Amino acid sequence: xxxxxxxxxxxxxxxxxxxxxxxxxxxxxxxxxxxxxxxxxxxxxxxxxxxxxxxxxxxxxxxxxxxxxxxxxxxxxxxxxxxxxxxxxxxxxxxxxxxxxxxxxxxxxxxxxxxxxxxxxxxxxxxxxxxxxxxxxxxxxxxxxxxxxxxxxxxxxxxxxxxxxxxxxxxxxxxxxxxxxxxxxxxxxxxxxxxxxxxxxxxxxxxxxxxxxxxxxxxxxxxxxxxxxxxxxxxxxxxxxxxxxxxxxxxxxxxxxxxxxxxxxxxxxxxxxxxxxxxxxxxxxxxxxxxxxxxxxxxxxxxxxxxxxxxxxxxxxxxxxxxxxxxxxxxxxxxxxxxxxxxxxxxxxxxxxxxxxxxxxxxxxxxxxxxxxxxxxxxxxxxxxxxxxxxxxx
Numbered sequence: 001x002x003x004x005x006x007x008x009x010x011x012x013x014x015x016x017x018x019x020x021x022x023x024x025x026x027x028x029x030x031x032x033x034x035x036x037x038x039x040x041x042x043x044x045x046x047x048x049x050x051x052x053x054x055x056x057x058x059x060x061x062x063x064x065x066x067x068x069x070x071x072x073x074x075x076x077x078x079x080x081x082x083x084x085x086x087x088x089x090x091x092x093x094x095x096x097x098x099x100x101x102x103x104x105x106x107x108x109x110x111x112x113x114x115x116x117x118x119x120x121x122x123x124x125x126x127x128x129x130x131x132x133x134x135x136x137x138x139x140x141x142x143x144x145x146x147x148x149x150x151x152x153x154x155x156x157x158x159x160x161x162x163x164x165x166x167x168x169x170x171x172x173x174x175x176x177x178x179x180x181x182x183x184x185x186x187x188x189x190x191x192x193x194x195x196x197x198x199x200x201x202x203x204x205x206x207x208x209x210x211x212x213x214x215x216x217x218x219x220x221x222x223x224x225x226x227x228x229x230x231x232x233x234x235x236x237x238x239x240x241x242x243x244x245x246x247x248x249x250x251x252x253x254x255x256x257x258x259x260x261x262x263x264x265x266x267x268x269x270x271x272x273x274x275x276x277x278x279x280x281x282x283x284x285x286x287x288x289x290x291x292x293x294x295x296x297x298x299x300x301x302x303x304x305x306x307x308x309x310x311x312x313x314x315x316x317x318x319x320x321x322x323x324x325x326x327x328x329x330x331x332x333x334x335x336x337x338x339x340x341x342x343x344x345x346x347x348x349x350x351x352x353x354x355x356x357x358x359x360x361x362x363x364x365x366x367x368x369x370x371x372x373x374x375x376x377x378x379x380x381x382x383x384x385x386x387x388x389x390x391x392x393x394x
Contacts, residue, residue, distance in 0.1 A: 036077040040097035042108030045082040049110045056132045056313030063317035072324030090117020112136035132316040137186045140360035142391030149359045151315040154387040155186035159258040161365030161381035162279035163194020172200045178233040179210035187233040187258045219249045232257040240268040247272035273370040282308040282350045283368040283377040294349040311349045358389030
């Protein structure tokens with residue numbers, strides 16, 4: 001997809017300087033070097049997703065501190081904006097950061113609905129953007145853009161890994177249960193495609209309107225479906241209630257799903273979650289020097305345990321650092337900056353990470369089992385899994 005965009009803010013600045021008395025002024029790059037690079041953190045700092053946004057921001061700050069406060073030789077100035085997880089405010093908040101606050105880079109956000117508002121603005125302005133959580137497939141598929149990278153996941157990836165793991169085991173018939181919205185649908189597609197690769201199939205999809213939690217009519221249908229497993233996508237409070245009610249219903253069909261079913265919810269789910277398998281790009285017990293050091297540093301900084309959201313924020317900053325270091329902080333060198341980011345291969349707390357041609361993260365999807373309050377990694381469901389990037393033309 002070819003997109004006609006207005007000249008970027010950096011292009012306008014560069015062009016304006018070129019019209020002046022260039023011989024009597026410092027170079028554009030020299031002028032730029034005199035100021036910090038402004039990085040906007042458009043994340044939820046209040047409401048249901050506040051902890052997620054905070055952990056992403058803490059991890060970004062941590063990486064910058066590890067680099068001595070500079071990336072590519074340039075000091076970094078962070079500009080924080082609470083997006084409140086309100087999609088209707090997404091475009092105006094993104095414009096505020098890009099146009100009023102004149103950020104050079106935007107890192108955001110958690111909620112996919114808000115992300116689509118950000119995406120509209122940054123595609124039009126050409127602002128370098130790194131997505132640290134929101135998984136909407138379109139961001140790196142049909143609506144991909146050369147200035148947008150994602151270091152978290154696509155909605156398709158974790159559930160696809162779960163489907164692959166079940167298919168390899170010989171599962172032939174499964175059901176999928178979720179909310180009727182984009183994340184649930186896109187996760188379901190990944191699950192189905194993974195299962196089908198080994199001859200299995202999803203025989204029934206059960207949905208209810210987001211964010212309703214009247215699960216009983218769905219649970220009542222499961223015994224009559226004649227399936228070997230039930231896959232699901234729920235998150236947050238909805239996931240807590242679904243898992244508890246599934247257990248209380250006495251259903252004999254094993255429950256599994258995208259990792260967000262039990263990510264950050266195990267304590268509230270309690271014994272009801274015990275034994276549930278999920279697939280995600282991070283989990284408890286990844287034994288590596290990088291992960292151990294990261295978790296120790298994050299705990300020291302925040303008095304919190306690191307989670308997948310912190311990892312994603314840290315990697316957003318790692319990717320930015322790789323790009324800026326390649327061009328020595330020269331943001332005017334967009335070609336060099338983006339080339340370095342696309343080619344990036346680096347060590348993450350989650351394991352080895354690289355970028356796909358659609359600028360989506362490529363990573364391992366781990367198989368996890370809920371055991372005594374931990375999402376214990378028990379294997380790799382899919383190694384170096386790339387989103388297909390369907391419809392992306394860069």
